[in-house]
Amino acid sequence: MGYRSDQMLIVVSILEGRHFPKRSRHMLVVEAKFDGEQLATDPIPHLEQPQFATELAWELDRKALHQHRLQRTPIKLQCFALDTLTSAKESIGYVVLDLRAAQETKQAPKWYSLLSSKYTKFKPEVQLNIGLETDTKPAAETFKAKEAPPRSSKVAPGGLDPKSLVPILNEAEGYHQIGPVDSCKDYFVLSVTIAFATQLEQLIPSTLRLPEPQPEFFFYYSLLGNDVTNEPFTDLINPDFEPERASVRIRSSREVLCMYLSVQPKLQIHLCCGDQSLGSTEIPLTGLLMKASPEIEHRPVVVEGAFILSPPNRAKQNMVSVAAESSPTIGVSITLHKEGSLQTSHRPREMNESVVTKKEPSTPQKIKELPAQPPMFSDSPPTKDEDTDSDVESLKSVQADSAPPQPQTRPETSAPSERPLPGVQPPPSLSHSAPEVVRSLSESTSAQKIAIPPAAHHFCFLLDLRSIHDVDIGFPVNCILRYSYPFFGSAAPIMTNPPVEVHRNMEVFLPQSYCAFDFATMPHQLQEKFLRLPLLVELWHKDKLAKDLLLGVARLQLSNVLTSEKTRFLGPHGEQCWRQTFSEMAPVMAIEGSKSKVADLSYTITLEDYGLVKVREVVVSESSQSLVVNNPPPAPPVHSQPEPATEPHETLEYKAALELEMWKETQEEMFVSQLKKKELAHMQALAEEWKRRNREREAIVNKKVAEYTVLEEQLQKALADLEKRKRQLASDEIELKKARTELQLECERSIQEREDSIRRVREDCLHQIELERLKAKQLEEDKRRLQQQLQEAEHKFKLQDKEFHQYKEQQSSKPEIRLQSEINLLTLEKVELERKLESATKSKLHYKQQWGRALKELARIKQREQENAMARLKKQQDELEQMRLRYLAAEEKDIVKNERLELEEIRNELNRLKLQEDRKQAPDTGSTSDRKMAASGSRQQDEGLDDYLSRLIEERDTLLRTGVYTHEDRIISELDRQIRETMAKRSIR
Structure with a gap:
């Protein structure tokens, strides 16, 4: 049994963290x-x-690691x-490790900061280490497999193995790469749409037992490793949720993508x-594989239909007898198209064919674009901004393959003074605080009152889309502009009409592009x-032969108008108003x-502020839809001159009273x-x-009846099993x-x-005893x-011992024996002395080492x-440094002065000695021999002084080298003093 040397382990060590906040319940x-x-x-x-x-470790071979x-x-x-209480999982950051940094040699761990961290104030870090290890797991017993039969299928393009195709996420570009990077350069979009569900x-x-108080249900599936959930809903009998589409971008080729889909499992959707x-x-994704023909270059391929939801294994027995028509179903559409193929003139028709329309046609379909970073599944539904949903509703509806509505007619005014009297619209705050009031206003119900806050201002927003120019499109455009801003009081889209034709490098002024919005808000x-x-x-682009095409x-x-200069003007009633105007050229970007x-x-x-709204309650009339202030009727005018006598029924007071009574009756009838x-x-x-609850009760009753039918069948089956067991027990008793x-x-x-x-055994034992x-x-x-x-041998031993003692005594009296004994004693003493000498030498060496x-x-x-001491004396040395320098200079x-004097003395002495030598030129033999003897004696003394001096210097240097002294x-x-004295003696001699 050998070991696999080509198998490697990528080991990521997650050691510890720091700078994390403390959270007790997490x-x-x-x-x-x-x-x-x-x-x-x-x-x-x-x-x-x-x-x-x-x-954490991943196993792979060296070839895959290199790839x-x-x-x-x-x-x-x-x-x-x-x-720990709600089991909700919250992402707090991530770290990306480079595989190229992993080495087989052991490396020190490093600290990595969490990217996109939720805790911005703490800046948490994690200590990580990545390395490679050789997998020493014993290999399986070798065996020789049979020869595989030849494959009948075609060889994959480029020699690729379909099972080795793995989607690789490219976070920077926002797509998944399937297949080689060099040969797979086409972009595809795979979309999954959940349209409806029934009988859930x-x-x-x-x-x-469902969670209290109101359980929330949602659909979950995984798309290329991305966890996708739709908006949660609470009603299973009549599930009401908007269709949502999740899309992922794929970079591959048509052949490689077909190979990848051929080995992929089915798409599994869970409730x-x-x-x-x-x-x-x-x-099954085989439908996309069958339809992914060369037509995908021009039109999308779609797999759609209603699929039956099956319960898990624990509940399958309770659903056996449920009819097929009452089975829970879900409407799903899976679309695959090549990116860029839907930008032709046939795009609306082709995309309309690929949408499952089980909801109402007016309901816009939501699109959920999956980010480059795969989102993790969370039990809590994501929150949405209710204000932004209405603003991007038109754009989302276009992306969800719904054509734009027809242009609506509206009054066109040439100047602010020509527009009608501004009416008071409900502020946006009312749509959140009192939805009943806003709904009643939009439906024009008679005698409905709208409460306006005291601090609300009457605003008028004027928008003039003047012209469009510098069109960079390869064909003439019949352009119309479309926009919607629900904050102004209506979510209905507004469009320019009729369409105008625009060519390249041409500026065209738009007709009916001026619109005014009156509203009240803070x-x-x-x-x-x-x-x-x-x-x-x-x-x-409005096309007569095909559906409209969104270009950009x-x-x-709008906040730019708030920063512009304010100008003052008088309102229609003489009040002081303010106006702000802003003009700009905005680019139209392709979507x-x-x-x-x-x-x-x-x-x-242009933004005009007419000041505070004067009215507090506005009544919406059923006939005229105009705003009437709920004030008492005006009193009849008072005339200063007396009028002539008339009939009582024709007086102004009578007419006013009659009008008041008629008004009261009208108001009563209206009330x-x-x-x-x-x-x-x-x-x-x-x-x-009542109908809804009755339907719920009927559904529950039908469900209970179905369950009881299943239980009855199970009971009958259990009785049959009991009878069978009874017969089995009787035969078992026999x-x-x-x-x-x-x-x-x-x-x-x-x-x-x-x-x-x-x-x-007893007989054998008796026989064995006799033998023993x-x-x-x-x-x-x-x-x-x-x-x-034994007694005889002891007697012989005693005799022999006696004879031996006698012989020993005879031998001990000889001198050779005595000398031999002395030699032996001396030898023992010598060995003992050598042992003591060796121990003393060892102890001396040991003491030297110690x-x-x-x-x-x-x-x-x-x-x-x-x-x-140096630390303590550093300050003193700094203070004495200048003094020392001056002292050294002096x-x-x-x-130098003393040396000059000594040189002068030596020069004088040399001159004196030279004179003496000149005087004593006559040599004396006796004195010469004496001088030779004295010189030889002094030479011997000098040699002794040199040896002594060298020994002193060597001892001093030895002590200094130890570092102790x-x-x-x-x-x-x-030692220095002795060396100086010796040198002085030597110099004297």
């Missing part, structure tokens, strides 16, 4: 994803310094905070409640809305492709009709609620009696055999004989003391 989990395989650590407490102490390094496959570590209550068994799956369905709400939500103006979108930042500019739009926006309408509406609502009789006979036979064996007795007698005789022989270590330790201690001068120590000072 746990920390790190999930690592590499090559489509996801690993996770155990949950640990969410502390400031969490201790993970976990290793991943060439493709720069990252290892992504996602950190989550897990709520059949998936809830009677034994299942979930919290973290529990209530049912699922599997949609100034701070207006400023907040303008700053947060731009106005999206869509550029459409211009973003008009697909490279996001390039397709045209320029010139526009002017009664309003009450009847409200009563009718309430009765209809009650009837609808078998048991037969076995009991056989067992009794077997027992008697075994007892007889045991008795016979005991008898035989005979052996004991024989051994006693042998013992007596051996004792007699003394050297002690000297070194003393040197270290003195060095530390010297460092401390001393140097004195030394310094020049300030006493012994070193003494």
Whole structure:
């Protein structure tokens, strides 16, 4: 059994963290994803310094490792905070590791900061280490497989193995790469749309307890490793949710994509409640493979239909007898198209064919574009901004393959003074606080009152889309502009009409492009809305033969008008008003492709503030739809001159009273009709609620009946099983009696055999005892004989010992023997002395070593003391540095002066000696010999002084090299003094 040396392990060590906030009810989990395989650590407490102490490993061979390094496959570590009460998982950041940094040699761990961290104030970090290890797992026993039959299928293009195709996420470009990068350069879009669902209550068994107070349900599926969920809903009988489409971009080729789809499993969609799956369905992707013909270059391929949701294994037995027509179903559409093929004139028709329309046609379809970073599945539904949904509703409806509505007619005014009297619209705050009031206003119900806040201002917003120019499109455009801004009081789109034809490098002024909006709102709400939500103006190409085509979108930042200069003007009633005007040229950007500019739009926006709204309650009339202030009728005018006498019925007072009574009757009739309408509406609502509850009860009853039918069938089946078991028990009893009789006979036979064996064993034991007795007698005789022989041998030994002592005494009296004994004693003493000498030598060496270590330790201690002393004396040295320098300079001068004097004396002495030598030129032989003898004696003394001097210098240097002593120590000072004296003596001689 050998070891696989080509198998490697990529080991990621997650050691610890720091700078994390402390959260008592949360746990920390790190999930690592590499090559489509996801690993996770155990949950640990969410502390400031969490201790993970976990290793995650992936197994692969060296060839695959080299391929991943060439493709720069990252290892992504996602950190989550897990709520222990609600089991909600919250992403708090991630770390991306480079596989090329992994080495087989052990490296030190590093700290990595969490990217996109939720805790911006703390800046958490994680200590990680990535390395490679050789997989030492014993390989399986080798065997020789049979030769595989030849494949009948065609060879894959480029020699690719379909099973080796793995989608690789490119976060920078926002797509998944399938296949080689060099040959797969086409972009495709794979979309999944969940349109409707029916009979979902059949998936809830009677034994299942749903969470309180109101459970939320949602659909979940995985698309190329991306977890996708739709908006949650609460009603299973009549599930009401908007169709949503999730899309992913794929970079590949048509052949490689077909190979990838051929080996992929089915798309599995789950109906979930919290973290529990209530049912699922599997949609095969072979339909896309069959339809992914060369037509995909021009039109999308679609797999759509209603699929039955099957309960999990624990509940399948309860759904056996449910009819097929009452089975829970889900409407799903899977679309695959090539990116860029839908930008032709046939795009609306082709996309309209690929949408599952089980909802109402007026309901816009939502599109959920999957980000480059795969979102993780969470039990809590994502929150939405209700204000932004209405602003991008038109754009989303276009992207969801719905054609733009027909242009609506509206009054066109040439100047602000020519527009009608501004009416008061409800502010946006009312749509959140009192939806009944806004709904009643939009439906124009008679005698409905709208409450306007006291601080609300009357605003008028004027938008003039002047011209469009610099169109960068390859064909003439019949352009219309379309926009909608619900904050102005209506979500209905507004379009320019009729279409105008625009060519390249041409500026065209738009007809009927001036529009005014009157509304009432708070100034701070207006400023907040303008700053947060731009106005999206869509550029459409209107074609007579095909559906309209969206070319681009211009973003008009309405907050620019708030920064422009204010001008004062008088209102229609003489009040002081303010006006702000802003003009600009905005680019129209394409919605697909490279996001390039397709045209320029010139526009002017004006904001007029008419001050506070004077009315507090506005009544919407049923006939005229005008606004009437709920004030008492005006009093009749007072005339100063007396009028002539007339009939009582023709006086002004009578007419005023009659008009008042008629007004009262009219108001009473309107009030009664309003009450009847409200009563009718309430009765209809009650009837609808009763029908809805009745349908729910019928569904529950049908469900219970189906469950009871299944239980009855199970009970009948259980009774049949009991009868069968009863018959089986009777036959088992007969078998048991037969076995009991056989067992009794077997027992008697075994007892007889045991008795016979005991008898035989007893006889054998008696025979063995007789034999042992005979052996004991024989051994006693042998013992007596051996004792007699022992006594004889002892007698002979005594005689021989006596003779030996006599011979020894005779030999001891000889001198050779005495000398030999003395030699032996001396030898022993010599050995003992040598042993003592060796031990003394060893102890001397040991003491030398101990003394050297002690000297070194003393040197270290003195060095530390010297460092401390140097630290203390540093300040003093700094202070004395200048003085020392001056002193050294003065001393140097004195030394130079003294040396000059000594040189003068030596020169004089040399001159004196030269004169003496000149005087004594006559040599004397006797004195010469004496001088030679004296010189030889002095030479011997000089040699002795040199030896002594060299020995002193060597001792001093040896002590200094140990590091224990310094020049300030006493012994070193003494040696220096002796060296100086010796040198002085030597110089004198």
